[in-house]
Amino acid sequence: MMTRTERHAAKQSKIDIWMQQLSMKTIVIIGIHVLMMVAVLFIDALDYRAKISLFAFLSAMTLWVATKISAGFVAIALIVFIILMGAGESELLYHSLSEEVVWLMVGSFIIGEAVKVSGLAERLTLFIWSKSNKKTNMLFGLSSVLFTSAFFIPSTSGRAALSMPIINQIGRNFSAKEQSVLAILAPVIILMSTSATLIGAGSHLIGIGLLKSTTDQSISYIQWFIWGVPFTIVISLFSVLWIKWMLWPKDESEEIENLQSEEKANYQKAMNGKEKKTLMFISFLIAGWMTESIHGYDIAFITMVGAILMMMPHYGVLSWKQGINAVSWNLILFVAAATALGRVLIDTGVVQWIENEMLGILHLFTGSPEWLIVLIILLITVTSHLYITSHTTRAIVFIPGLLLFSETIGVDPSTVVFLSLVGMNYCVTFPVSSKALLLFYEEAGISYDAGNLLKISAILMPVYIGVTMLFYFTFWQWTGMHF
Template sequence: MSYSKLIATLLYLIFTIWLFLETNMSYLGQLSVALFILSLGLFIFSKMPAGLSAMLVVCLGVLLGLPESILYESLEEHVIWLMIGAFIIGGVVETSGLLDRLIRWIEVKCTSEKRLNVLVFLFIQILSLIIPSTSGRAAALLPVYQAFTDRFSANRRYLGLLMPILVLMGTNLSLIGAGSHLIGIGLLENQADQSITYLQFLIWGLPFGIVIGIISLLMIKKIYMKPIEAEVTEKAMEPVHEKHPFSTKEKKALVLIGLTVLLWITEPVHQFDIAFITILMSLIMMLPKIDLIGWREAFNRVSWSLIFFVAGATALGNLLAKYKVLDVIQHNLFKVMHHLELTNTFVPLVLIVVISVTSHLYITSHTSRAVVFIPLLIVFGKMFGLNLTAVVFMALIGMNYCLTFPVSSKALLLFYENKEKPFTIKQLMHLSMWLMPLYMIAMIVMYYVFWQHVGLALK
């Protein structure tokens, strides 16, 4: 065992002893905290697959006294079904030929540095609106990354950082950009009887997502991009791809994906949950008569390790609410902050931005961050009479920043674990040192320039 793992183990044992001896929570509440911290530790310090570690911790909890239903109910979360459907739809984009067509088109058009950046940026923004999972979008981009690095080998690191980071910034574009959005809005509905529709999130989130995506592109380009003119000139001697008409399969995929996006946008009209729509459309795409993707191939497209990790992490996060751990935290928070008087919105705005943007440093799972921090920020908002819809929306936008470590995001992890290792942890941390403060500043500026004027004023 390495020194870092030994120190982490000792700290965990000391924390666990203190937790059970010195806190006045119920046994199951104490156990929930201990298991939650253990799962995060295993994910960070062990080499076990994330899904295996999360489900093992859930099973350990059952052995130590938690009800067995915790294990079974972990797969009932609608974010799980949304992700399964998202992976299948991402598979359809690839198997139908649409992805190859887009890659070929971009390759032909990428005759300069400017065109490469513009087309990659636009391509990822489109994927961010049609594939409702960061990991699903990252998985769909891996063949694009491979094609581009074969052509622009000198920019392997640049593209390996640019693509997953733009995927994460694109999470801000819409409600289905991340499972944490659905969790946060569910908590808002349960605790404050307020909600955010797909269309509202699109109006509020899309401008910020585009702006922060451009800022990220320019920053990564400045640090890592190397001139590509020589490579492009060399490739210019190769034959240009011939134009081919859309195949029947591509036309079917375009129609069904377009219908899926339309159903997401019109959720307030038909009242069907986004996760249900995603699963329904993915099942329709699997029909033999439709012939877009086979049943077995569709399920091979699903990252089951990721599914089980999200299921386990969400279940462990829900335990904190079920066994009143969050109530204890909220009570202590109230004791510390009840004497504060906020006369303007700048202080709470900065607190929300800083807490949410840095939350990935404390909790690696995106969904778990929403489960832990959204209830706390709702209590914070109630204490100071803030607009809870604005609090939750901005918290979700802040939590979408998770670039400091590969484990902070599944999209980063997919690229980091690529056999070619396009970037190192040190390089990612260096980039985050610049991007994190820029992200915070961009949120604050966006609030004063746009959000407070379109229904998201904090007071």
């Protein structure tokens, strides 16, 4: 029989073995969680529910970036954690599947599959391929197509959904490492091109609506076009070059195979019935998206209508089974839980607390030089995607406060709204920061690593702020923008 000393030694030995098995990375992650918990506990302005919600959100961000644990598992587990800790009701989990973004993505997957099945994806791929003799040229060709789509499809997730089958098609001629770069490049260019047009994002229309109702000023489509297009061309070009330099494998061949005679024939032949039908449905979708303010149905509902049309028996492009199987349900659950994590920050008052703290800081800069005020506005709006994951919500939360700030210090409100909306369009740090990024994250075909996205953002974010400031003090002021 073991003595007390021997039992203590045996127990201590097991603890030592367990500690040795823990990797340094695990210990660092645990340490970060302890520091986050202590920091959150000392925020007196937040109540118990808000502190638990903020800790859960910070934990999710850490685990998504620093570990290989399934992002969906992390999101759902932390929603359950919030409920078990008494900071939320069980409906938080159930209602997460009723979020608009969930149905938007379900419809987007089905539409993307229809584009692939009909042959349109292959046709567009062969078109890009026929114009390229090197992989680099193909990257720029693909980026140009994605950039142009911003003028016709007023939904970043819609553009991402339609680009997914094209990326998968092109990816067949690339290595696994190159495919992961394509999976980051596509959503990043889609997001960077958002500022090119007034209809590039719903948040633009919300911001302009708030500007008009508050100050009776507005920004016309043409004025936005003049300001937005040159800026988005520059920042999109830098994004392509930075992603290629940072992530593109250096040991891969630049050459790509020429189109075979059979592929050339497929590219040059007339569209078949399925392609024409898909093109007609997509035209209907684009028209529905662009006229949302007229008919009153939101983008997610219109997307689901399009998905149903694609799956209609006898008249559609694919079967119900094909459409449902095309949906990445793992990703859908992740999106639902991640969106709920973001929403609980609003419901518990965390976002309101952040907004109040920031506006309090802003008022300290009354009378400051112009460049400093512009920089502060951009720092707040560009980084807002880190704690408010919904693009629309960012506009609703920040634009009223920034309009009030502009009136207080005597700054032109149109300028503040435009700079703020352009700043909020930056959301390239975490997969949860944008629906377009989510669509490519953990996708069964081509996907990317969240850590690489964070590396890209570490340089892209300050460059984005710098380019925006450069445009403000040069081109935008030359074309009528003033403070």
